[in-house]
Amino acid sequence: MPRGDIESLVFEAVAHADARCPRAASHPDTDSVAAEARAWAERGGLRPAARGLPVDRVNPVAPVGEAMREAPADALRIVGFFATWLAALAEHGERTGWDVGYGESLADVLGGAADSGRAGTDVLHRALAELVDRVTEAGGCALLPELADALARHTAAAHREHDWLARDVTPTLTEFLDNRVDRTSVPLLTVLHRLDPALGALDGPAAPGVPQLTEIAGLLTGVDEDLIGFRHAVATGTRVTLVPVLMREYGHSVPAAFQSATVLFGAWKTQLDHGVGAFEQEAGDPAPLRQARALVDWVAALHHHHADLHVRHRAVPVG
Numbered sequence: 001m002p003r004g005d006i007e008s009l010v011f012e013a014v015a016h017a018d019a020r021c022p023r024a025a026s027h028p029d030t031d032s033v034a035a036e037a038r039a040w041a042e043r044g045g046l047r048p049a050a051r052g053l054p055v056d057r058v059n060p061v062a063p064v065g066e067a068m069r070e071a072p073a074d075a076l077r078i079v080g081f082f083a084t085w086l087a088a089l090a091e092h093g094e095r096t097g098w099d100v101g102y103g104e105s106l107a108d109v110l111g112g113a114a115d116s117g118r119a120g121t122d123v124l125h126r127a128l129a130e131l132v133d134r135v136t137e138a139g140g141c142a143l144l145p146e147l148a149d150a151l152a153r154h155t156a157a158a159h160r161e162h163d164w165l166a167r168d169v170t171p172t173l174t175e176f177l178d179n180r181v182d183r184t185s186v187p188l189l190t191v192l193h194r195l196d197p198a199l200g201a202l203d204g205p206a207a208p209g210v211p212q213l214t215e216i217a218g219l220l221t222g223v224d225e226d227l228i229g230f231r232h233a234v235a236t237g238t239r240v241t242l243v244p245v246l247m248r249e250y251g252h253s254v255p256a257a258f259q260s261a262t263v264l265f266g267a268w269k270t271q272l273d274h275g276v277g278a279f280e281q282e283a284g285d286p287a288p289l290r291q292a293r294a295l296v297d298w299v300a301a302l303h304h305h306h307a308d309l310h311v312r313h314r315a316v317p318v319g
Contacts, residue, residue, distance in 0.1 A: 005255075006230070006231055006234075006254070007231065009227075009230075009254070009255060009258045010227060010228060010230060010231060010311055011311065012258075012262075013224075013227040013228070013258060013261070013262050013265075014227075014228060014307045014311050016262050016265065016266070017224055017227075017265060017303050017307070018303075018304075018307070020265070020266065020269045021269070021299060021300035021303045021304070022300065023066070023300065023304050024066050024069055024297065024300065024301070025066075025069055026062075026065040026066050026069055027065040027066075027068060027069045027070075027071065027073075027076055029065075029073045029076060029077075030061060030062065030064075030065025030066075030076075030080075033061055033064075033065070033073070033076055033077050033080045034059060034061035034062065034065075034080065036077065036080075036081075037060075037061050037077075037080045037081050037083075037084040038084070040081055040084070041084050041085070041088060041127070044123060044126065044127045044130070045123040045126075046084075046085070046088040046123055046124070046127060058087050058309065059305075060080075060083040060084050060086065060087040061080040061083060061084065062305050062308075063083070063298075063301035063302050063304070063305035064076065064079050064080045064083050064189070064301075065080070065301075066297070066300070066301035066304065066305075067189070067193070067294065067297040067298045067300075067301040067302075068193060068196065068297075069297075070196075070198070071193070071195075071196040071198070072196060072197070074138060074195075075138070075192075075193075075195040075196045078131070078134050078135060078138060078140075078192060078195055079189060079192045079193060079195065081131060081134070082131055082188070082189070082192055083185070083189065085124070085127055085128060085131060086185055086188065088124060088127075089106070089124060089155075092124060093155070093158050093162075094238060097159075097162055097166075098155060098158040098159040098161075098162045099159070100155070100156065100159050102155075103151070103152065103154075103155025103156060103158070103159065104152060104155070105125065106124065106125065106128060106151060106155065107148045107149070107151045107152035107155070108148075109125055109128045109129050109132060110128070110132060110144050110145075110147050110148035110151060111144070111145065111148045112144075132144065135147075135192070135195070138195055139195075139202050140192070140194070140195050140202050142202055142203040142204070143191055143192065143194060143195070143202065146191050146205070146206075147188065147191045147192065150182075150187040150188045150191055151188060153182040153187070154182050154183065154185075154187070154188060156182070157179045157180075157182035157183040158183060160179050161179065161183060161239070161240050164240050165237065165238070165239075165240060170240070170244055170245060170248045171240065171245060172245075172249065173245055173246065173249045176240065176242065176245045177219065177222075180218070180219060180222035180223075180242070181215050181218030181219055181222065182218070183222065184218045184221045184222050184225065184302075185221075185302070186214060186217050186218040186221050186295075186298055186299075186302070187214055187218060189298060190206075190214055190217070190291075190294060190295060190298060191206075193294050193298075194206070194291070198286075198287070198290055199287055199290050199291050199294060200285070200287030200288070200290075200291065201287075206291060207287065207288030207291050207292075208288075209275070209278070209279070209288070209292070210288065210291045210292055210295070212275070213272060213275045213276070213292055213295050214295060216268050216271055216272045216275065216295075217272060217295040217296075217298060217299050219264075219268050220265060220268045220269055220272065220299045221298070221299055221302050221303070222242070223242050223261050223264055223265050223268070224265060224299075224302070224303050224306065225302075225306055226239075226241035226242040226243060226261065227241075227242075227243070227258065227261055227262070227265075228303075228306045228307055228310050228311055229241065229306070229310060230243050230258075231310075232310065242257075242261050242264075243257040243258060243261060244257070246260050246261060269299075272295065272296060272299070273296070275292060276289070276292045276293055276295075276296060279292045279293075
């Protein structure tokens with residue numbers, strides 16, 4: 001397809017998501033936390049964190065500030081630092097191939113193995129061990145096993161995607177969607193969002209029903225990232241996206257695959273909104289409703305962040 005046609009498809013998909021995901025104000029401390037996170041990453045030796053390099057360009061604290069706009073500054077800081085660490089992990093994984101053992105060793109740090117294996121010498125392990133200390137000091141020790149499980153699934157999903165690319169394999173739609181939720185940052189970031197006391201007691205699991213809505217939020221974020229990043233994925237060959245999967249599964253053209261993916265986004269967004277609505281009908285403890293609403297906030301924040309980075313303010317070429 002001509003470049004202009006692809007960019008038009010991307011802009012249309014972004015406009016659809018914009019309409020379904022209104023942009024929120026950001027936390028007043030977002031900029032200062034972003035500066036702190038950058039300094040922390042540079043001080044810890046995270047390779048791409050210096051000004052102008054990948055983590056700095058991505059500004060991973062920006063969506064955290066929108067999703068956690070009413071959270072205490074201390075909770076925002078920890079999640080912002082963790083999002084910065086995730087950006088450094090992504091750069092490392094894309095550069096080295098998402099080694100399974102390496103990912104498992106990172107999850108082990110969250111499980112209390114900070115003094116073993118690579119943790120003594122590897123900058124990502126050391127930085128993660130420092131984050132464990134921060135989470136523990138904030139009273140979130142009970143969140144760490146859940147976070148470790150989410151990180152293990154995230155790195156395994158990234159490795160699986162890397163393997164598909166290396167073997168030039170297009171997965172089935174079911175295989176792809178099963179992998180896509182864990183490949184996003186949603187399951188990770190929403191665990192740590194519970195450092196905000198408004199979302200409930202730190203020593204308990206997510207409210208019943210919230211894990212299922214988290215999967216929907218992950219699917220929403222995944223399809224949105226795939227549509228926004230389609231041009232870059234094709235140009236670099238570094239990601240498997242939903243568009244070629246739909247093309248293989250149903251014999252779609254690129255425009256038809258974009259349309260189908262956009263329909264899926266709309267359907268899953270409606271499902272998420274209805275799920276939140278069910279919590280709104282329940283009386284009593286407001287924490288479960290706040291956890292559910294936080295998922296809507298993360299989907300919107302991550303959408304606008306990716307659109308700002310890759311699409312927004314670009315003119316649509318003609319022809």
